[in-house]
Amino acid sequence: MNAIKTIICGAVLSLTVSCQKYLDIVPDNIATVEYAFRMRVTAEKYLFTCYSFLPRMGDMYQNPAMFGGDELWLSADKSWWPNWVVALGNQNVNNPVLDYWNGANSAMALWTGISQCNIFLEHIDQVPDMDDREKAQWAAEAKFLKAYYHFFLLRMYGPIPIIDENLPISASGEEVRVIRRPVDEVFEYVVNLLDELAPDLPNEVRDENSELGRITKPIAIGMKAKVLTYAASPLFNGNTDYAGFTNRDGIPLFNTTYSAEKWVRAAEACKAAIELCHSLGYALYEFEGSQQTRNISADTKLHLTTRGTITERWNNEIIWANTGSTTRDLQVWAAPRVLEPSHVGNQEPNGSIGVTMKVVNLFYSKNGVPIDEDVTYNYSERYALRTSTASEKYQIKEGYTTSQLNFDREPRFYGTLGFDGGVWYGQGRFDDNDPYYLQIKKEQIGGKIQVGWHSVTGYYAKKWINYTNTSVNTGTYTSINWPWVMLRLADLYLLYAEALNEAQGPNPESIRYVDLVREKAGLDGVVDSWANFSKNPQKPSTVGGLREIIHRERNIELALESQRFWDLRRWKTAPEELNQSISGWDVDQVTPEAYYRVRILYDQTFGLKDYFWPIRENDLIVNKNLTQNPGW
Structure with a gap:
C-alpha cells in the first residue's frame, strides 16, 4: 500500500x-x-x-450565525465568546475567532x-x-x-x-x-x-435508533438547492464590489457579470428538492397536542407550532438535523431564570440570552403585514402602555400592563418570544387558562438581580425551549435535548419562492409557497393581507416588493435558527441592517413607565471586509499563493 x-x-x-x-x-x-x-x-x-x-x-x-449578528445579545461582558466578538466588530487577522x-x-x-x-x-x-x-x-x-x-x-x-x-x-x-x-x-x-x-x-435511514442524522437523498438534494440559491444571490452573482479581487496570478475570484440563469437553475433545484420531500412524506409541522395539552386553545396551538417546529425531535418538517450538535446548554442559557416563586434560587436555567428589539419589530401585526405598514396598527404609539384583557389572555396575562408593541402581533411573535407579561405555556403547567407568565421588571421574581442571569433586552428566545422542559425547586432543569436543525421544508419553500421571483418576477407559484408558510403560522395569504391591511397594497405585484416580502418572511419564519446572519450577507443587505443600534427595554427599571423605554445597548458597524472572514496572517506568510480577503 x-x-x-x-x-x-x-x-x-x-x-x-x-x-x-x-x-x-x-x-x-x-x-x-x-x-x-x-x-x-x-x-x-x-x-x-x-x-x-x-x-x-x-x-x-x-456557531458564527448565532451571536455574530443582530438577533441575540448577552446580558454581561462575555467578549470571550468568539461569535459575539464578531457582533462587536472585533474580528482580527492575527488570531481570527x-x-x-x-x-x-x-x-x-x-x-x-x-x-x-x-x-x-x-x-x-x-x-x-x-x-x-x-x-x-x-x-x-x-x-x-x-x-x-x-x-x-x-x-x-x-x-x-x-x-x-x-x-x-x-x-x-x-x-x-x-x-x-x-x-x-x-x-x-x-x-x-x-x-x-x-x-x-437512501431516501431515508433504515434504523432510526442508530442512524438518524446520517445523510440521505433529501438532505443532498435539499442542500444542492440551497447552494445554488447562494450562488445566484447578489453577494456571489455579479458582485462588482470585488472587481479587483484576484489570485496572485491575476485570475479574478469573483465574476462581476450578473447571470439571471443562476436564479433559474436555483429555482429548478428547489422545486426538485420539494417534490422529492413531498413524495417521501415531509410536510410543514403543526402541533398536534398530547395528553397534557388536549384542551388548549387554537392560539396556544399556533404558538406551540412555532416552538415545536425545531424542538420536537425529528418531526415531518425536519429534513436534516445534526445529532452531534446538542442544545441543552443553549436552553439553559436561554430559558427565563424564574417562572414562579418556587424557582427563585435555582442555578438552572439562568436566562442570560436576550432577543434584540430589531427582531421584535420584524414580526407582523395580527393582520400579517409589517406593523409600520398596517393601516389598523397605531405605529406611532407602539411604545405606549396597555393592559391586557380577557380576549388577549392566551398571549398576555389578563390584567397585566405591558407595551403596546406586544399586542396585536402574529402568532409566531408569541411562539418565538418571551416578554414581560407574556404567557409562557408549558414547563410543567399545561392548563391553558392558568399558564406561567413572565414577570421580569426589576424587583419582580424574574427581574434583574445581578450583571448576568437576565435578558438584557427584555425578550427571551422562547422558540428554543421545548414546552415540556421543567424547572423544579431542587435546582434541576430537565430538558428535551433536540438536535440542531440544519434544513427544514419551510426553508426550501421560501428559497423556491425567492428564486422564482428573481427568475420570473411576481408569479402565483412564488406567492403560493410563501402562503403555505403563512398558513401554517395562522395568517392569510400575501395578496389578501396586503390588499386589506397594508399602506402599500400593490407591493406583492412588483419584483422588488415581493422580494422584500419573501426576505422578511424568511427573517420571521427562520428567526433564531442561524439563517439571518448568512441571508443578510448573500442578499447584500448587511450594511443596511448591521449598521444600526442593538436595543431593548430598560431592564434596570421597576415601574412600567420606566421599564418600557427603549435603551441602546450597542452601535454595530459593518463594512465591506465583514462579508467574509479573514485568513490568518501567518497563513499568508507561509503560503505566498494565498491572497487576503479585501479590507483585512
Whole structure:
C-alpha cells in the first residue's frame, strides 16, 4: 500500500499545523489507515470521524450565525465568546475567532475534515466484509460531507481552494501551496459532487435508533438547492464590489457579470428538492397536542407550532438535523431564570440570552403585514402602555400592563418570544387558562438581580425551549435535548419562492409557497393581507416588493435558527441592517413607565471586509499563493 496520504491541513493551513492521523478507530493505539479499513466496523468508525467535523451549530460558542449578528445579545461582558466578538466588530487577522480554516478559537478544522473524507474515499473499496451497495452509500455520505465542508468554508471565506484529493507525501513545496479558486468554480464543484453522490444515498435511514442524522437523498438534494440559491444571490452573482479581487496570478475570484440563469437553475433545484420531500412524506409541522395539552386553545396551538417546529425531535418538517450538535446548554442559557416563586434560587436555567428589539419589530401585526405598514396598527404609539384583557389572555396575562408593541402581533411573535407579561405555556403547567407568565421588571421574581442571569433586552428566545422542559425547586432543569436543525421544508419553500421571483418576477407559484408558510403560522395569504391591511397594497405585484416580502418572511419564519446572519450577507443587505443600534427595554427599571423605554445597548458597524472572514496572517506568510480577503 502506498504511504499514508498527508492530511491536507499541511497544505491548506500553510504547513503550520502538524498533520493529524485518525486516532479513535482501533484499539491499542494502532492508528493506521490499513487497520481502519480491515473490516466494516472499523471503516464505519472512520466514517463517523468524517461526520465529527460537522460544525456544531447548536453550540453557543461554535456557531458564527448565532451571536455574530443582530438577533441575540448577552446580558454581561462575555467578549470571550468568539461569535459575539464578531457582533462587536472585533474580528482580527492575527488570531481570527471561529477560525474554521485552521480549526482554532472554538472552530472545527474543516480542511482536516475534508482530508479525512478523502482518505475514506480512497480506501472504502478495500473493506472485505461489505457489499458494493453499502460501500457506495458510505462513499456518498463522505462525499456529501466533503461538499458541505467546502460550502461552509466558501460561505465564510468566499473563494477557497478545492481539495478533491489529498496530496501525496512526496508532493513538492510548490504543490502544497494551494491557491484560492474563483467562487463560481467552487460552487460548481460542490454542486457537481452533490449530483454525483445523490443516486447512491437512501431516501431515508433504515434504523432510526442508530442512524438518524446520517445523510440521505433529501438532505443532498435539499442542500444542492440551497447552494445554488447562494450562488445566484447578489453577494456571489455579479458582485462588482470585488472587481479587483484576484489570485496572485491575476485570475479574478469573483465574476462581476450578473447571470439571471443562476436564479433559474436555483429555482429548478428547489422545486426538485420539494417534490422529492413531498413524495417521501415531509410536510410543514403543526402541533398536534398530547395528553397534557388536549384542551388548549387554537392560539396556544399556533404558538406551540412555532416552538415545536425545531424542538420536537425529528418531526415531518425536519429534513436534516445534526445529532452531534446538542442544545441543552443553549436552553439553559436561554430559558427565563424564574417562572414562579418556587424557582427563585435555582442555578438552572439562568436566562442570560436576550432577543434584540430589531427582531421584535420584524414580526407582523395580527393582520400579517409589517406593523409600520398596517393601516389598523397605531405605529406611532407602539411604545405606549396597555393592559391586557380577557380576549388577549392566551398571549398576555389578563390584567397585566405591558407595551403596546406586544399586542396585536402574529402568532409566531408569541411562539418565538418571551416578554414581560407574556404567557409562557408549558414547563410543567399545561392548563391553558392558568399558564406561567413572565414577570421580569426589576424587583419582580424574574427581574434583574445581578450583571448576568437576565435578558438584557427584555425578550427571551422562547422558540428554543421545548414546552415540556421543567424547572423544579431542587435546582434541576430537565430538558428535551433536540438536535440542531440544519434544513427544514419551510426553508426550501421560501428559497423556491425567492428564486422564482428573481427568475420570473411576481408569479402565483412564488406567492403560493410563501402562503403555505403563512398558513401554517395562522395568517392569510400575501395578496389578501396586503390588499386589506397594508399602506402599500400593490407591493406583492412588483419584483422588488415581493422580494422584500419573501426576505422578511424568511427573517420571521427562520428567526433564531442561524439563517439571518448568512441571508443578510448573500442578499447584500448587511450594511443596511448591521449598521444600526442593538436595543431593548430598560431592564434596570421597576415601574412600567420606566421599564418600557427603549435603551441602546450597542452601535454595530459593518463594512465591506465583514462579508467574509479573514485568513490568518501567518497563513499568508507561509503560503505566498494565498491572497487576503479585501479590507483585512
